[in-house]
Amino acid sequence: MSETNRKGLLVAVMLWIVIISVIGAGVKIWLFPKMKVKLEKQTSSDTHYAKGTITCAADSFSGYAIVRSDAMRDSLKSQGIKWVVQDDQADYQARIKALRDGDIQFAVFTVDSFIAAGAALNEYPGTIVMVIDESKGADAIVAYGSAISGLPDLNHPETKIVLTPNSPSEFLARIVMSHFSVNIPEDRWIKANGSGDVYKKFRAADASDKLAFVMWEPDVSRALEQSGVKDLLNSSKLEGYIVDVLVVGRKFLRDKPEQVSEVVEAYLRASYGYQQQPDSMVSLVTKDAKSNGQSLKTDQAKKLVSSIAWKNTMENYAHFGLLTGQEAKGLPSLEDVIANISKVLAQTGALSSNPIAGKETSLFYDKILSDLKDKNFHPGRVVAIAGMGDSNLEAIRGVEDLPALAEDQWNQLISVGQLRVKPITFGRGKALLTIQGQRDLDELIGNLKAWPSYYLKITGHASARGDMDANIALAQSRADAVAEYLYSGGVSPTRVKSMASKPSGEGTESLSVTFILGQLPY
Numbered sequence: 001m002s003e004t005n006r007k008g009l010l011v012a013v014m015l016w017i018v019i020i021s022v023i024g025a026g027v028k029i030w031l032f033p034k035m036k037v038k039l040e041k042q043t044s045s046d047t048h049y050a051k052g053t054i055t056c057a058a059d060s061f062s063g064y065a066i067v068r069s070d071a072m073r074d075s076l077k078s079q080g081i082k083w084v085v086q087d088d089q090a091d092y093q094a095r096i097k098a099l100r101d102g103d104i105q106f107a108v109f110t111v112d113s114f115i116a117a118g119a120a121l122n123e124y125p126g127t128i129v130m131v132i133d134e135s136k137g138a139d140a141i142v143a144y145g146s147a148i149s150g151l152p153d154l155n156h157p158e159t160k161i162v163l164t165p166n167s168p169s170e171f172l173a174r175i176v177m178s179h180f181s182v183n184i185p186e187d188r189w190i191k192a193n194g195s196g197d198v199y200k201k202f203r204a205a206d207a208s209d210k211l212a213f214v215m216w217e218p219d220v221s222r223a224l225e226q227s228g229v230k231d232l233l234n235s236s237k238l239e240g241y242i243v244d245v246l247v248v249g250r251k252f253l254r255d256k257p258e259q260v261s262e263v264v265e266a267y268l269r270a271s272y273g274y275q276q277q278p279d280s281m282v283s284l285v286t287k288d289a290k291s292n293g294q295s296l297k298t299d300q301a302k303k304l305v306s307s308i309a310w311k312n313t314m315e316n317y318a319h320f321g322l323l324t325g326q327e328a329k330g331l332p333s334l335e336d337v338i339a340n341i342s343k344v345l346a347q348t349g350a351l352s353s354n355p356i357a358g359k360e361t362s363l364f365y366d367k368i369l370s371d372l373k374d375k376n377f378h379p380g381r382v383v384a385i386a387g388m389g390d391s392n393l394e395a396i397r398g399v400e401d402l403p404a405l406a407e408d409q410w411n412q413l414i415s416v417g418q419l420r421v422k423p424i425t426f427g428r429g430k431a432l433l434t435i436q437g438q439r440d441l442d443e444l445i446g447n448l449k450a451w452p453s454y455y456l457k458i459t460g461h462a463s464a465r466g467d468m469d470a471n472i473a474l475a476q477s478r479a480d481a482v483a484e485y486l487y488s489g490g491v492s493p494t495r496v497k498s499m500a501s502k503p504s505g506e507g508t509e510s511l512s513v514t515f516i517l518g519q520l521p522y
Contacts, residue, residue: 058088100249115338140232338356432481
């Protein structure tokens with residue numbers, strides 16, 4: 001064989017070696033894995049979560065127990081959705097940024113934290129699609145009665161308040177500052193890390209210390225078990241302020257509205273199932289607390305359940321303005337809730353200005369619930385069989401008028417505090433309301449709706465100069481004029497008493513009326 005042929009043969013052999021190597025590599029890299037994937041697919045099962053995973057950010061508050069419940073998770077699993085609840089340790093800024101970035105699809109907020117977080121971010125990448133619950137005693141301000149007897153004592157320059165920043169406890173303090181003649185500047189705040197930490201500071205305090213403590217259940221009940229401890233104010237007296245809502249990312253809502261509806265419907269079904277059996281709700285809260293590293297005794301769990309109003313389907317329809325005024329039974333619309341809360345945040349310095357004024361409807365989306373209502377959705381609705389109609393439709397727990405009081409009961413009222421109302425003044429010798437006075441009373445009407453459990457004493461004043469009987473009559477007429485205006489604004493006459501003070505002085509006070517909120521003794 002010639003040298004040329006030998007070289008040609010060598011090249012051909014090397015070429016075949018390269019070809020065989022490439023083919024071998026291709027088989028190893030491409031064919032074998034493909035065959036392996038095919039084999040795995042042939043011997044595997046289909047996923048139960050064909051629609052994918054939906055993640056919701058929340059924290060360990062037991063009011064969110066239904067969000068984390070097996071019932072909600074299983075309901076969404078049946079719809080092909082994997083429901084994951086992620087605990088972010090109540091980091092609201094991280095929560096709203098995660099919504100913006102699409103890292104999560106849903107989040108739970110208190111309305112005030114949602115407004116504040118969006119203002120800090122300078123955008124609201126999510127919108128409210130459902131009201132979850134409202135605190136009805138789960139949050140409270142407590143103190144030793146020997147040191148602080150009532151809300152007015154919070155004005156004392158030596159009084160300090162222990163609270164958790166960026167929490168419902170801080171917001172409860174801000175509500176008090178906004179609505180009552182109480183000022184607690186931040187340099188008198190002692191900041192704590194959660195209700196448990198507040199409770200520890202409470203236990204370490206002396207009964208003579210001028211300290212008020214803002215905490216939530218079960219720590220509120222633990223504190224009130226101590227001798228001499230007084231409940232200065234709790235959220236059961238409030239309406240429409242400490243409210244938890246479910247927020248969805250706007251992009252996810254735009255792209256997958258059907259899945260948003262499935263999440264809302266699953267929550268309402270789970271909530272209905274648990275609330276139909278009180279013991280079941282107590283068990284759920286106890287289990288949920290344990291999963292979050294907390295231990296609740298049965299009586300503590302019962303107290304917690306009774307201090308949270310989990311919102312049912314009909315109440316959601318009411319809050320979203322889908323029921324008429326009479327059907328809603330006095331429940332505030334979400335639009336008004338947002339307006340009132342943003343106002344408190346701005347008035348008390350939590351926000352430099354009100355970013356929501358006039359744009360309240362931009363923070364919630366009513367079409368999901370509206371569509372459910374149009375479909376006659378309710379988790380307690382039973383398909384009509386043999387002429388049977390609906391069964392077990394939940395009632396709306398509305399705002400009920402306070403019962404009328406006898407004269408001696410009015411005299412027994414305990415003052416809660418003086419409302420922060422601009423002076424309602426009258427012209428000298430007159431009992432006619434001015435235009436400005438009517439505007440200020442409109443604001444008072446809104447505040448009275450926020451405190452539906454308290455009675456109101458209206459005291460008219462008049463100058464001491466001149467005929468005493470005529471001046472007393474004038475003071476009474478001024479109080480009566482204010483009372484009549486409040487009635488015209490929807491305030492129940494059963495919770496209002498107008499009276500005249502003994503005429504004294506010559507200043508502005510002698511031309512005004514004053515207001516005191518009160519409650520019957522326990």
